Amino acid sequence: MKLYNYFRSSASFRVRIALNLKGLPYEYVVVHLTKDGGQQFDPSFRALNPDALIPVLADDDRTLTQSLAIIEYLEETHPEPPLLPRDAVERAYVRAIALGVACEIHPLNNLRVLRYLVRKLGASEEQKDAWYRHWVEEGLAAIEARLVAEKRTGRYALGDHVTLADVVLVPQIFNAMRFDCRLDHVPVIMGIFGHCMELPAFDDAQPSRQPDAE
DSSP, X not given: OXXXXXXXXXXXXXXXXXXXXXXXXXXXXXXXXXXXXXXXXXXHHHTTOTTOOSOEEEETTEEEESHHHHHHHHHHHSOXXXXXXXXXXXXXXXXXXXXXXXXXXXHHHSHHHXXXXXXXXXXXXXXXXXXXXXXXXHHHHHHHHHHHHHTOBSSSSBBTBOOHHHHHHHHHHHHHHXXXXXXXXXXXXXXXXXXXXXXXXXXXXXXXXXXXXX
């Protein structure tokens, strides 16, 4: 397998965690999002993903895009250890947490949105960072409320077993820390984050440990 990714990309981080949890070796292929005008816009990469987004997973003759779709592919082709519970209600709960990050927080704050705010709408760096912090802090607060209300947490989002929810939450916390977001209002999430980072699969996937880390 080849994973086309970038060390700071939280979507790539999710897939690295999933690959590590499942013990799947892969070739790390760097797609630098800021060098050369953004290597994701190179025609050779667009041939893999016309959206010009990472990550992309190449598995033999299969080319897969979108981090959650990639992780569910890995879950279906390499089911152990499972990242989704068998119970339908618990599975929906795990997916809701993951989608709370992937659909509600991340799209508002990825690189192309931040660039548009600055380059097209004339936002200052301070305004851009305020935008980022607002949506991250508000989105995490909503997830925290869900975790508290559902009463399903243990060491992780669902009891004491790592699931897709944890795989998606952890990279978002790394990004939140990078942008100095407030996190004292989400103690349950931060507890989960701390437990996850005790696991080599998460620690080895973090941005600073990647070959292209700056």
